Amino acid sequence: MRLFPLVLAVVALRAQDSRAVREPVIPPACATLTAALAAADNSRTIAEADESKLDTTRIQQALDTCPASRAVVLKSSGAHHAFLSGPLDLRAGVALVVDAGTILFASRDARLYEVRPGSCGIVSDSGRGCRALINGNEISGAAIMGEGAIDGRGWAKVLGKTVSWWELAEEARIGGNQNCPRIAVLDRCNNFTLYRITLKNSPNFHVSYRNGDGFTAWGVIIKTPRTARNTDGIDPGPANNVTITHCFIDTGDDNVAIKAGGKCSHMTIAHNHFYNGHGMSIGSETSGGADTIRVTDLSIDGADNGIRIKSNSGKGGKVTDVVYEDVCIRNTRNPIYMDCDYAHFGKQGDRLPWFTGITLKNVRILNGGRITLQGFDEKHVLGMTFDGVWLDSLTDTKVIAEHAALSFLSTNLKVTGQNVSISGPQSKASPNACSGKFVPMPPLQ
Numbered sequence: 001m002r003l004f005p006l007v008l009a010v011v012a013l014r015a016q017d018s019r020a021v022r023e024p025v026i027p028p029a030c031a032t033l034t035a036a037l038a039a040a041d042n043s044r045t046i047a048e049a050d051e052s053k054l055d056t057t058r059i060q061q062a063l064d065t066c067p068a069s070r071a072v073v074l075k076s077s078g079a080h081h082a083f084l085s086g087p088l089d090l091r092a093g094v095a096l097v098v099d100a101g102t103i104l105f106a107s108r109d110a111r112l113y114e115v116r117p118g119s120c121g122i123v124s125d126s127g128r129g130c131r132a133l134i135n136g137n138e139i140s141g142a143a144i145m146g147e148g149a150i151d152g153r154g155w156a157k158v159l160g161k162t163v164s165w166w167e168l169a170e171e172a173r174i175g176g177n178q179n180c181p182r183i184a185v186l187d188r189c190n191n192f193t194l195y196r197i198t199l200k201n202s203p204n205f206h207v208s209y210r211n212g213d214g215f216t217a218w219g220v221i222i223k224t225p226r227t228a229r230n231t232d233g234i235d236p237g238p239a240n241n242v243t244i245t246h247c248f249i250d251t252g253d254d255n256v257a258i259k260a261g262g263k264c265s266h267m268t269i270a271h272n273h274f275y276n277g278h279g280m281s282i283g284s285e286t287s288g289g290a291d292t293i294r295v296t297d298l299s300i301d302g303a304d305n306g307i308r309i310k311s312n313s314g315k316g317g318k319v320t321d322v323v324y325e326d327v328c329i330r331n332t333r334n335p336i337y338m339d340c341d342y343a344h345f346g347k348q349g350d351r352l353p354w355f356t357g358i359t360l361k362n363v364r365i366l367n368g369g370r371i372t373l374q375g376f377d378e379k380h381v382l383g384m385t386f387d388g389v390w391l392d393s394l395t396d397t398k399v400i401a402e403h404a405a406l407s408f409l410s411t412n413l414k415v416t417g418q419n420v421s422i423s424g425p426q427s428k429a430s431p432n433a434c435s436g437k438f439v440p441m442p443p444l445q
Contacts, residue, residue: 004357010157010384014372015243015268015294016238016266016267016268016292016293016294017242017243017266017267017268018057018241018266019214019241019243021216021218021245022244022267024143024145024195024218025072025142025194025220026071026095026097026146027068027069027071027236027239028071029067029070029071029073029097029262029341030065030067030070030072030094031062031066031072031073032064032073032075032192033058033059033062033072033073033074033075033083033241034075034076034080034084035074035075035076035077035078035080035083035102036053036055036075036077036322037050037053037055037080037082037083037084038079038080038081038082039075039081039082039103039105040287041175043081043082043389043445044223045105045153045156045300046082046105048051048090050084051084051107051159051284053084053150053173054084054086054209055083055085056085056086056088056107056112056292057099057419058062059072059083059085059096059343060088060089060300061092062106062230062354063089063090063094063096063264064091065089065190066091066094066181067093067094067192068092068093068094068141068315069093069095069141070093070095070129071095071096071097072094072096072106072122072127072172073097073099073146074093074096074097074098074099074102074146074148074312074326075099075102075310076099076102077265078271080103081101081102081103081105082103082104082105082349083102083105083108083176084105084177085091085104085105085106085133086106086107086112086113087112087131087133087135087181087221087276088133088135088193089134089135089136089137089187090094090134090135090139090142090144090186090218091137091139091142092139092141092142093139093140093142094138094139094142094143095142095143095144095145095193096134096143096144096270097145097146097204098144098145098146098147098148098149098150098197098394098415099146099147099148100147100148100445101147101431102146102148102261103147103148103149103150103151103374103445104148104149104150104151105151105153106133106150106151106152106153106181106183106203107128107159108125108153108156108157108158108159109158109159109160110158110159110161110163111120111129111133111287113130113131113132113181113348113380114129114130114131115128115130115131116129117364118398119179120160120179120181121165121168121179121180121182122179122309122369123162123168123169123172123176123179124146124176124177124179124442125163125176126177127177127178127179127248128156128179129299130179130180130181130182130204131181131185132181132182132183132184132185132186133150133152133181133182133183133184133210134150134183134184135184135185135186136153136184136185136186136187136189136192136347137187137188138187138188139188139189140187141190141191142188142189142192142193143192143193143194143195144184144185144193144194144195145193145195145196145197146195146196146197147196147328148172148197148198149197149198149199149200149374149391149444149445150183150197150198150199151200151201151224152181152198152199152201152202152203152206152339153165153185153198153201153203153442154166154180154201154202154204154224154228154231155201155228156224160305160379165180165181165203165204166203166227166228166229166231166361166399167335168180168290169203169204169228169230170171171231172278173229173244173271176330176441178204178229180203180204180230180232180444181202181203181204181263182202182203182205182206182207182208182239182292183199183202183206183355184199184206184207184284185208185323186207186208186209186210186215187210187211187212188210188211188212189200189209189212189215190212190213190214190281191213191214191215192212192214192215192216193215193216193217193218194207194216194217194220194234194285195216195217195218195219195220196218196220197220197221198223198307198308198444198445199220199221199223199224200221200222200224200444201224201225201228202224202228202335202393203231203258204230204231205230205232205235206222206224206231206233206234206252206261207222207233207234207235208235209234209235209236209237209239209242210237210239210262210305210430211236211238211262212239212240213241213302214240214241214242214438215236215243215325216241216242216243216244216246216249216371216383217241217243217244217245218246218343219245219246219247220234220247220248221248221249221442221444222234222247222248222249222250223247223248223250223251223441223444224250224251225276226250226254226276226277227251227252227253227255228252229252230253230283231251231252231253231382232251232253232254232255232256232257232291233247233249233251233254233255233256233277234247234249234257235241235256235257235258235259236253236256236258236259236261236262236264236267236283237257237258237259237260237261237262237264237288237290237370238259238261238264238288239262239263239264239267240264240265241266241267242266242267242268242323243267243268243269243270244256244267244268244269244272245268245270245271246271247272247273247274248272248273248275248441248442249272249273249274249275249277250264250274250275250276250441251276251277252276252277252278252310252363253277253278254277254278254279254281255275255277255278255279255300255303256269256272256274256280256426257278257279257281257282257283257437258281258282258283258290259283259285260283260285260286260287260289260290260292260317260319261285261286261287261288261310261315262288262320263288263289263290264268264282264288264289264290264291264293265290265291265293266292266293267290267293268293268296269292269293269294269295269296269298270295270297270298271296271297271298272297272298272302272349272374273299273301273305273420273437273439274285274298274299274300274301274303275301275302275441276302276303276304276336277303277304277305278303278304278305278308279300279303279304279305279306279308279332279337280300280306280307280308280324280335281305281308281309281310281320282294282308282310282319282416282434283308283309283310283311283315283319283339284310284312284315284342284343285311286309286311286313286316286317286318286319286353287315287316287351287414288315288318288400289318289319289322290318290320290322291318291319291322291379291389292321292356293323294322294323294325295307295322295323295324295325295327296298296324296325296326296327297322297325297326297327298309298324298326298327298328299329299434299437299438299439300327300328300329300330300335301329301330301331301332301438302330302331303332303333304331304332304333304334305332305333305334305335305337306327306329306334306335306336306337306365306369306377307324307327307329307335307336307337307360307363307439308334308336308337308338308401309322309338309339309355310320310337310341310342311339311340311342311353311355312340312341312343312346312348312353313328313341313345313347313348313349313350313351313352313376314345314349314351315349315351316340316349316351316352316353316354316376317351317353317354318356319353319354319355319356319358320355320356320357321357321360321387322355322357322358322359323359323361324359324360324361325359325361325362325363326362326363326432327360327362327364327432328363328364328432328434328437328438329363329364329365329366330365330366330438331367332367332369333368333369333370334369334371334372334408335369335370335371336360336363336364336365336371336372336373337370337371337372338355338358338372338374338375338384339401339437340353340355340374340375340376340380340382341374341376346428347397348394352376352377353376353380353388354376354380354421355375355383355384356381356383357380357383358380358382358383358384358385358386359384359387359390360385360386361385361387361389362387362388362391362432363388363389363390363432364389364390364391364392364432364434365390365392365393365397366389366392366393366432366434367392367396368391368393368394368396368397369395369396369398370397370398370399370400371397371398371413372399372400372401373374373399373400373401373402373404373406373415373417373420374400374401374402374404374407375402375403375404375405375419376402376403377403378385378403378419380403381403381404381405382403382404382405382406383405384404384405384406384407385406385407385409386406386408386409386411386413387406387409387410387411388409388410388411388429388430389411389412389413389429390411390412390429390430390432391405391412391413392431394412394414397418399413399414399415399416400417401415401418401420402418402420403418403419403420404417404419404420404421405420405423406420406421406422406423407423408423408424408426409424409425409427410425410426410427410429410430411426411428411429412428414430417431418442
């Protein structure tokens, strides 16, 4: 069993999720399904001869017949500890539990995920051609739980093709959209829970949660190589009342990205550890607005970006009342990245980004890097407060700033730039201790 540091039963201090979030409890089983397959290659995959032996039907039937407040449990049996499935649909109030020592593998057959004939496993002008491995739509109280793992096998060749899911994503880099499945897509699923599950090697985003009220991710491990394109960890939004806590996320794109194409509000990201990835992000969609967000007790170690808000004039909106507190960042290329011209979109759009009311409190950057503090224009300036922000290596830090109104309460950061104003006492900060912040990624099964 994975061990986590002793924590309070309720995540409430400084929280902006309006719920009183408690550590979830796995419900009693309505059905226990035993594995019929054995994992191969050090539990990395299954034998080629087993690729047609799908467990989709029996898992789905168990979910369909399970009463609310119960769980369908996937469990190992002797040498057999693997399940293989195409898309599954969750049911209201029912938890899908992958037990310790058990792996649920995603099928490599693109046809199973097709939204329309031939739409999945290709690069095309349009995206969204694949269903997810696990789908939730307009259900409340559902969950994905357990000490086991769900493996999307993004590295493996798609059946009948010469490329993997991740190679399709690379092909799309030069034009078009990759059509690759995600591990979980949850739409209009109020009070959804992810608990202690390991998610790895997703072909695309690991978890997308949208149009819901009430989402908890507690003790989740997410692991995908840093070279796997568009493999975000957890992407909430548009959504209300979100808590992501005690998670370990090491991936190839945003560790967490709040996607505010519709309104995002009352979110708490607390007591987490990020490794490879593109950081703790808001955006790039901010047209719906984002506010009342608290990020606290976070370590970011080895990422491309750290604290990041990104948007542009094609998808911008107001982001405000966002507080980052007790954050430790090291070995990160862009430790603070406020980007109002994401993807170099330019000034031609009519959805203008405006980041204001952004507070950094007790934030320490242990190595150098590039700090970008970019407002959009004279009417949409970046508004930020620096309170206890400390940089260990000023000589290795490059700062780029424009269109910014900065309040320096205590920091050793030095900023100049076009249309940049600085107010406040500008006293020297004391560095956040960062004691015990940087911990190894937990081992994967």
